[in-house]
Amino acid sequence: MTTGSRHPAAQVAARTPAAGPRGGGEVMGDGRSALATVRSRLWRARPLLVGAVVLLIIVVLTLLSGTGDDDAPLSPGNAGPEGARAVAEVLAAQGVEIRRPASYEEADALLGEGPATLFLNDPQQYLSATQLTELGTAADRAVLAAPGERQLSALPGGFDLVGPLPFDPGGDAPPPSAQCEDSGAVAAGTITATGTAYSGPVTCFPETIEDLSGGLYVTSADGAVAVLGAPTILANRSITDEGNAALALASLGSSPTLVWFEPTAADVVAVGEGIDPLTLLPGWVDVLLVWLLVCGILAMIWRGRRMGPLATEPLPVLVHAAETAEGRARLYQDSDAVAHAAANLRAATLVRLARHLRLDRSATAPEILDAAARQGGRSRSELAERLLENTPTTNRELVPWAQELLDLEKEITST
């Protein structure tokens, strides 16, 4: 018994065949215990086991380390060029408390707690017009970052979307100036010309797009709702340009609390009477699917286990005998060796004719022709022309010529 050895391969090699090739002797077992077999199986499977463990570790590490770095644009926690941490830090230093609700309901509740400013950054336009209007009215002051036309439809005050500013690659367009009564806008003076223009009761930083005039910062008559068409002025990258910082601080820092709300897909409300078909299924379906998965895995193990190792077949080498001829034919064809092929065909025909006409092996072509003319019905000159003088030069000529050669041979040898 070799239990305890660390190298099953060595055990296998050391084992002697239990029976002679012709039989006779009785074989019983493989000379090892069940435990040793299990151990050797595990030893053989260790690359797979190591691979599985490594995979498991990778999966676990990925799940654990997926802390979700804040890298969303215009997020108050993002310190990157696209983030808005600079504005948030300055506001916090000035005593403004920044709250970040995770859902629409939470945002609504926060706004109800006391005087607060809402900053709504919804680039994917998850919120509906009703939700947006409700939030806007619940807040003492609401700053909407580039809302969509659909979202504005229910908002009182007559806000409207005019259109995006044309792309300005050189950056040589003059930055728009306030040109309105709003104190924040006046304090800013000018801001970076980018984003979307809106129209409304008070239009600041006016821009004209295709004969329609609008502004990048539009507020209601009482200043309670403001639409910021250029939210990128809040980004860390551009906050120090022009009067961006002044406008940002003035519009966001008017209340002791700032509710910085970034809606997610979870805040989307279902529109209409559509029903999720999954809710129609009974409750046990999920459990059943899990159990069927288990059954499927069991079935795979059942069918996947072989009755012992595969038997190997030592195959002898066999080559198709006509392969060399086929290969030569392809060489002829690829190199367009029409003359060569024709010479072969003619030589073979002459040799066969010579044998049929009982001429010597060393007979020359004219001698064979003489004999063939004596034997068959055709004149010597005709035979000479068809057999010797006509020589094809192209593939197209070769085929009929070769067929004619064969016909001629049959004609002469059959007479």
Place this chain on the structure above:
Amino acid sequence: MVITGRLVLLALLGVVPVIAYPGTTSILLWALLLAVLAGLDLALAASPRRLGISRTLPESVRLGEDSASTLVLRNDASRRMRATVREAWQPSAGAQDPEQSLDLPAGEARRRSVHLRPVRRGILRVDTITVRSAGPLGLAARQLTVEAPGVLRVLPPFNSRRHLPSKLRRLRELDGRSAVQIRGAGTEFDSLRDYVRGDDVRSIDWRATARRRDTVVRTWRPERDRHVVVVLDTSRTSAARILDEPRLDTGIEAALLLSVLAERGGDKVHFLAFDRRVRARVDSTAKGNLLGSLVSAMAPLEPELIEADFSRVAAQVRAASAHRSLVVLLTALDAGAVEEGLLPALPSLTERHVVVVASVRDPQLEDLRADRSTASATFRAAAAERALLDRAAITAQIRLLGAEVVDAVPAELPPRLADAYIRLKAAGRL
């Protein structure tokens, strides 16, 4: 361990409690039930390590005939064994029922036969026997693979033996022929008989005629105890398949027919399988049945992927027979191989011996030659013509060197070679 279809069925039955009491608990409970039952079954299964196996195999079998590997299985365990036993024959052994089921009470033995119908000549092997012993519930089983090597020698079929009776009759007709047909050197005196009209007057034995009143002529019989050396080429050219048979197998058929015929004709036969060294060797002077030792020696022959070295054939032939012999070379008449190998070595053989070069002709070349329907087919025809011309040139060269050439399609080669032998024997050239 192995799980069975029954366990999977039982698992599928678990659908009922899972639907009746949805939740993780029913899944876990059912899984636990499965695990417990399977574990119990495994624990109660008889150990496959206690199954004694002994195998009986026939010494050899001719290709095309059925055979069987008989296993005697003895249960040495204290429990009843419900097992499936698989003998892992290589596929060309053509095992009809490699998996045998077995219900074996403790201490008893059973006999099981695995029927074999080999599809290939050669040494066929079985390496392992796998035993799968299921528990009483049939849910799980223990599996063990046991090393139990065995070999079955599959002999060449000798299909050409159907030509043997007719060739033997022709050989017998040579006996006692009068000198009318056969004259010249090398024939042996057989007997005297009365002159009949038409006998050659030169064969009249005047001395005997003087003793009797009638005219008496001598008759002759073909020589006996001549040596026939059959050399079978097993080099790379023998791997070529012509129709549905490798050239080597056709050569084996031809060699078998010729050897048996020559032995019955009273000659001594030596067989050599040769490429760069001797692969097999049989002498009729040795004890035992010539045909039996020939087929066993030929069974394991396989084409070797090396070039034949004909320069050593002369020495091998001399080692096999020190006398003037009929040397039959079963080889291929492929232009390159023959020009490099056989032609330079042939004179050293022909100066001492009568040499016959026998080769298989590929009938497919004739088909290719006649097909001139398209450009591709015409090029193939040209290539086939070139191959046939080369072959004819080689044949002519071999004949110039004083050797006979037998060139025939696979089915025709054995009888044609036998004819050549009879013709040479009749002509007294052996």
